[in-house]
Amino acid sequence: xxxxxxxxxxxxxxxxxxxxxxxxxxxxxxxxxxxxxxxxxxxxxxxxxxxxxxxxxxxxxxxxxxxxxxxxxxxxxxxxxxxxxxxxxxxxxxxxxxxxxxxxxxxxxxxxxxxxxxxxxxxxxxxxxxxxxxxxxxxxxxxxxxxxxxxxxxxxxxxxxxxxxxxxxxxxxxxxxxxxxxxxxxxxxxxxxxxxxxxxxxxxxxxxxxxxxxxxxxxxxxxxxxxxx
Amino acid sequence: xxxxxxxxxxxxxxxxxxxxxxxxxxxxxxxxxxxxxxxxxxxxxxxxxxxxxxxxxxxxxxxxxxxxxxxxxxxxxxxxxxxxxxxxxxxxxxxxxxxxxxxxxxxxxxxxxxxxxxxxxxxxxxxxxxxxxxxxxxxxxxxxxxxxxxxxxxxxxxxxxxxxxxxxxxxxxxxxxxxxxxxxxxxxxxxxxxxxxxxxxxxxxxxxxxxxxxxxxxxxxxxxxxxxxxx
Amino acid sequence: xxxxxxxxxxxxxxxxxxxxxxxxxxxxxxxxxxxxxxxxxxxxxxxxxxxxxxxxxxxxxxxxxxxxxxxxxxxxxxxxxxxxxxxxxxxxxxxxxxxxxxxxxxxxxxxxxxxxxxxxxxxxxxxxxxxxxxxxxxxxxxxxxxxxxxxxxxxxxxxxxxxxxxxxxxxxxxxxxxxxxxxxxxxxxxxxxxxxxxxxxxxxxxxxxxxxxxxxxxxxxxxxxxxxxxxxxxxxxxxxxxxxxxxxxxxxxx
Numbered sequence: 001x002x003x004x005x006x007x008x009x010x011x012x013x014x015x016x017x018x019x020x021x022x023x024x025x026x027x028x029x030x031x032x033x034x035x036x037x038x039x040x041x042x043x044x045x046x047x048x049x050x051x052x053x054x055x056x057x058x059x060x061x062x063x064x065x066x067x068x069x070x071x072x073x074x075x076x077x078x079x080x081x082x083x084x085x086x087x088x089x090x091x092x093x094x095x096x097x098x099x100x101x102x103x104x105x106x107x108x109x110x111x112x113x114x115x116x117x118x119x120x121x122x123x124x125x126x127x128x129x130x131x132x133x134x135x136x137x138x139x140x141x142x143x144x145x146x147x148x149x150x151x152x153x154x155x156x157x158x159x160x161x162x163x164x165x166x167x168x169x170x171x172x173x174x175x176x177x178x179x180x181x182x183x184x185x186x187x188x189x190x191x192x193x194x195x196x197x198x199x200x201x202x203x204x205x206x207x208x209x210x211x212x213x214x215x216x217x218x219x220x221x222x223x224x225x226x227x228x229x
Numbered sequence: 230x231x232x233x234x235x236x237x238x239x240x241x242x243x244x245x246x247x248x249x250x251x252x253x254x255x256x257x258x259x260x261x262x263x264x265x266x267x268x269x270x271x272x273x274x275x276x277x278x279x280x281x282x283x284x285x286x287x288x289x290x291x292x293x294x295x296x297x298x299x300x301x302x303x304x305x306x307x308x309x310x311x312x313x314x315x316x317x318x319x320x321x322x323x324x325x326x327x328x329x330x331x332x333x334x335x336x337x338x339x340x341x342x343x344x345x346x347x348x349x350x351x352x353x354x355x356x357x358x359x360x361x362x363x364x365x366x367x368x369x370x371x372x373x374x375x376x377x378x379x380x381x382x383x384x385x386x387x388x389x390x391x392x393x394x395x396x397x398x399x400x401x402x403x404x405x406x407x408x409x410x411x412x413x414x415x416x417x418x419x420x421x422x423x424x425x426x427x428x429x430x431x432x433x434x435x436x437x438x439x440x441x442x443x444x445x446x447x448x449x450x451x452x453x454x455x456x457x458x459x460x
Numbered sequence: 461x462x463x464x465x466x467x468x469x470x471x472x473x474x475x476x477x478x479x480x481x482x483x484x485x486x487x488x489x490x491x492x493x494x495x496x497x498x499x500x501x502x503x504x505x506x507x508x509x510x511x512x513x514x515x516x517x518x519x520x521x522x523x524x525x526x527x528x529x530x531x532x533x534x535x536x537x538x539x540x541x542x543x544x545x546x547x548x549x550x551x552x553x554x555x556x557x558x559x560x561x562x563x564x565x566x567x568x569x570x571x572x573x574x575x576x577x578x579x580x581x582x583x584x585x586x587x588x589x590x591x592x593x594x595x596x597x598x599x600x601x602x603x604x605x606x607x608x609x610x611x612x613x614x615x616x617x618x619x620x621x622x623x624x625x626x627x628x629x630x631x632x633x634x635x636x637x638x639x640x641x642x643x644x645x646x647x648x649x650x651x652x653x654x655x656x657x658x659x660x661x662x663x664x665x666x667x668x669x670x671x672x673x674x675x676x677x678x679x680x681x682x683x684x685x686x687x688x689x690x691x692x693x694x695x696x697x698x699x700x701x702x703x704x705x706x707x708x709x710x711x712x713x714x
Contacts, residue, residue: 058434058437058438059430059434061391061437062391062433062434062437062438062441063395063430063433063434063437064395064396064397064398064399064409064433065395066395066398066399066401066409067398067409067412067426067429067430067433068430070422070426071422071423071426071427071430074416074422074423074426074629074632074633074636075422075423075426075427076423077422077632077633077636077637077638078421078422078423078632078636079423083636083637088637092637092638094622094638109388112388116384154342154346155385158339158342161289161290162392164292165291165292165293165294166292167292168292168293168294168295169294169399171294172402172625174600174622174623174624174633179292179294179295182295183534183603184603184623186534187534187603187604187608187623188557188604188609188612190537190538190557190560190561192298192299192302192303192535192538193299193302193303196295196298196299196302196303197299197303199295200291200295200299203290203291203292203295204287204290204291206290207286207289207290207291208286208290211286211289211290235503236503236504237503239504240503240504240505243505301535302535302538302542305538305541305542401532402532402534403532403535404530404531404532404535406530413494413626413628414493414494414501415503416628416632417494417496417500417501417626417628418496418500418501418502418503420628420632420655420656420657422632
């Protein structure tokens with residue numbers, strides 16, 4: 001590993017890192033917001049309320065992100081009605097396509113995590129809330145969701161890191177994120193070990209920071225204490 | 230939208246077979262690595278804890294795509310050296326082997342966390358009862374901890390398996406002919422990206438649906454007597 | 461039961477890994493398989509195209525059996541050096557940069573780079589004139605090709621450059637309007653312009669890199685190079701080359 005190689009290409013890779021961070025931030029925040037109503041609907045007792053979210057989650061969890069990305073980016077552009085339509089200025093931009101696809105993708109996963117967490121809230125606590133006279137809405141807001149958040153936090157942190165790595169796929173639709181930059185550099189220098197190793201280190205640093213951040217959050221919210229009995 | 234496959238149907242079906250082979254092989258490797266990692270992380274030995282933690286954090290921190298590329302291209306010189314040691318000329322990882330290694334490695338790292346969470350949520354009292362009865366550590370693990378652990382770990386592992394199956398699409402990048410690669414080849418000839426990527430998506434949906442059915446059956450078997458709440 | 465199944469599957473996986481890791485006796489021909497009309501895959505999975513036919517003709521002359529091995533474009537030179545195949549015949553341009561990684565035979569066809577853009581765009585003249593007209597626009601090319609490298613080196617900052625994994629994806633984006641122009645190998649573009657999607661596009665301006673030669677790549681120091689050169693000379697001399705050339709293009713591309 002030569003230092004001049006690192007010094008020459010590191011700035012470009014770091015520029016790619018900013019693109020990666022933007023993509024991930026958009027996806028996990030928009031995804032969480034969209035997933036809350038979806039997750040609650042999915043955990044409902046009413047079969048009709050459950051059906052539509054289920055179909056959405058089924059499609060987006062059941063197909064690889066790579067296929068979804070290619071469908072949105074290349075597949076939609078095949079049709080005249082899209083390329084001449086009002087959404088084209090947005091769909092034309094690869095960043096928008098990648099961010100859109102990643103958001104839709106992660107919403108499905110977060111909704112499932114939320115559903116699992118809501119269903120794992122000890123029934124005793126819910127019964128206690130109702131016994132105290134709380135309405136369904138109040139019980140949801142003050143008891144169920146906070147508890148579900150603590151139960152689901154490890155899985156959500158898993159999902160955020162997954163999104164960080166999924167952003168690497170954006171390189172397949174011409175976006176110059178870390179992986180895209182690394183592949184471009186590799187194409188010029190034919191040094192895959194060094195290039196991909198440095199790119200991997202950048203991802204590692206980013207995910208390390210995220211993992212530590214979530215560890216602190218878990219400690220603050222006392223997640224460990226609310227597991228088991 | 231035209232659903233004519235221009236004769237690429239059999240090729241896509243062959244790709245599906247390859248995908249399944251890849252996923253199952255990586256699953257085996259990943260489960261073993263995951264169990265080992267979780268045992269290491271929950272053991273009282275500090276060195277093992279460190280090892281398990283490093284494995285999990287290191288592998289989870291790097292994208293699967295990058296692992297596939299690293300293992301396929303980066304192991305060339307070391308594999309050749311290994312081959313010289315055993316007198317096998319030109320030893321190198323095939324695209325399939327590299328794909329299985331990379332995907333299994335990544336699955337194992339996540340499975341470590343799932344298994345660890347499941348192990349931790351089993352009340353300490355069970356382990357203490359086992360010790361009080363004079364059971365050895367490994368008997369406690371296999372007879373008391375593991376059966377309970379599977380039930381708790383199953384949803385997480387199921388999620389991970391479905392992610393694994395979708396990640397097989399990444400191995401198309403190193404030229405392995407699974408579903409995605411065949412779809413791309415078809416697009417080059419026919420110029421119908423929507424058709425073929427939609428067909429590929431439907432194939433993955435099919436495989437996912439089948440695994441979900443299998444998983445639901447497993448979860449039901451494992452969850453007898455366990456109370457679930459619904460709002 | 462679970463453990464038994466795991467053990468069996470693990471054994472099967474190990475077997476698959478080990479058996480596929482052993483090398484073979486026949487000569488392996490490395491091809492991308494995604495670059496019509498030079499190399500492409502048809503519905504039955506066979507690799508077809510100009511490159512394949514030349515490769516087969518050379519093998520026939522050298523009296524060896526050859527097997528086609530496909531690879532993705534980005535990894536094709538590393539794959540050669542990793543001995544996944546013995547020679548690379550996939551429309552590879554001979555460049556100084558590549559010569560540092562591999563050895564090349566004599567050229568088996570010549571190439572030019574040329575822009576293609578919608579018929580309605582007005583782009584004429586040489587590279588400098590086109591650059592001015594395309595200032596600030598989006599131009600595409602395949603990554604790790606001569607076109608991609610040329611655009612990166614010469615126009616990197618004045619235009620938005622998009623690099624693609626495969627030539628086909630670049631064409632798809634040109635057809636959908638994401639790209640204002642595309643720089644590529646003249647003969648591959650010629651093939652695309654004949655298709656239904658390429659109807660509204662045409663070559664623009666003069667060709668660049670007039671002296672680009674396409675060769676067959678082998679590992680550094682490999683004696684296979686001389687055998688391939690001999691065979692190449694023979695198929696050009698006895699008319700086999702011309703027959704294959706005429707099948708794909710109405711003009712000579714040597």
